[in-house]
Amino acid sequence: MDRVNDTKTALVTGANKGIGLAIAQGLGAIGYTVAVGARDDGRREAAVEHLRAAGVDAFGVALDVTSDDSVAAAAAAVERTAGRLDALVNNAGIPGRADGGAQDPTTLDLDVLRTVLDTNVFGVIRVTNAMLPLLSRANSPRIVNMSSSMGSLTLRTGPVMAAYAPSKTLLNGITTQYARRFADTHVIVNACCPGYVATDFTGFQAPRTPEQGAAIAIRLATLPDDGPRGGFFDDEGAVAW
Template identity: 55%
Template sequence: MTETKIALVTGANKGIGFAIAEQLAAQGVTVLLGARDATRREDAVAKLGASGASVSGIALDVTDPATIAAAAAEVESRFGRLDILVNNAGITGDLSQEAGAGGLAEVRRVFDVNVFGVMAVTDAMLPLLRRSPAGRIVNVSSSVGSLADMTAPDGGYLADMPAMLGYPVSKTALNAVTAQYAKHLRKNGILVNAVCPGYTATDLNNFAGTRTAAEGAAIAVRLATVGADGPTAGFFADEGPVAW
């Protein structure tokens, strides 16, 4: 009998994170819905649980070492392992702050969540992931962090985006973090990839995106459940690999 997979999704009380949790649960995965706001977290759990999904909430603020340690201890106590970690929690920060305008405090705030938060949660969960027969780590990134797209001679599809040191650079850094964890964990059979959900309608962009949360979540779910022959150290969108 195959054991039920255990997944932790950060920032899962809304948007793409909620959709990832919902789709994993629909595949029979036991999902731990990580979120820092207790009310929103439990509302999301109730919504998913109403459909019969195996889901429970777990208090987790990716910038708070105490909640990260407590979350890892809870997973350890309840399950003894973790099969899937989806680092979805992220913020855009102040998108009006362009390069050259100062604002380093805001850049640090964005990096604390989008980069250092991912590293902190991943490190805390690694002992549990190493106990899985098929560990998977998926980092939710964005193609706005692609160096190839940033440096396209004609500006490419990012031509209308101002030059910013916060959100897009944090996603570039997250891609590099992904590659380094993949290199480190290859010997353990843990597959680590970054994904771009596309321009998805969430509160991060005031719901201006052209894709639904369910559509944006699909690529993360695919990489979270890929078989042993799946990729590692990759950056993917629905259409295929994204240029680093």
């Protein structure tokens, strides 16, 4: 069952493009076997082929973070292929529709809010809890939640997006609860902000590359055992909540 007894395995959700793909590539480059979690079969397999061409030991995992059945099947697939999980990067996220005032707080479309929360918050909980048995088999398990400074109540960066930004605020709060729960264990949980990265999310109109955005997630996914817990970080260090 366990083809990678001596190799660490990481699952990256939403890893078929952008920052997720860059995180997968970065972890693969330092020797991790990478499970590429993605909904779309074609894009997932293309990402796996891209990673393998770059010398990464990668395999695809069908994963819709909004589906209990899909997440359970993904956990079973990772167990069959790798036997355990050393790092989980909860990268999958959506901005949500913003047209027609859908994310203006005064005209907020509650269906948009529900959809965003289902992926950005409930999806993270769904995946994390399904993968905990596999993470518990690792010596130094790491969980990284991809957040955003737009969720910071102090910084309040970016445009007004009354579904997306609060979803990241809630994700930050959930991250601290996981960290408290695992305070006396070997599981280390943190959140991070990749910065303003050129992806389809930003219309590719941003100064940072996906590789630059991925760097903090890779760092947190590979923390030493005495690394920080329950924090919110970017390249510069701690981010204000």
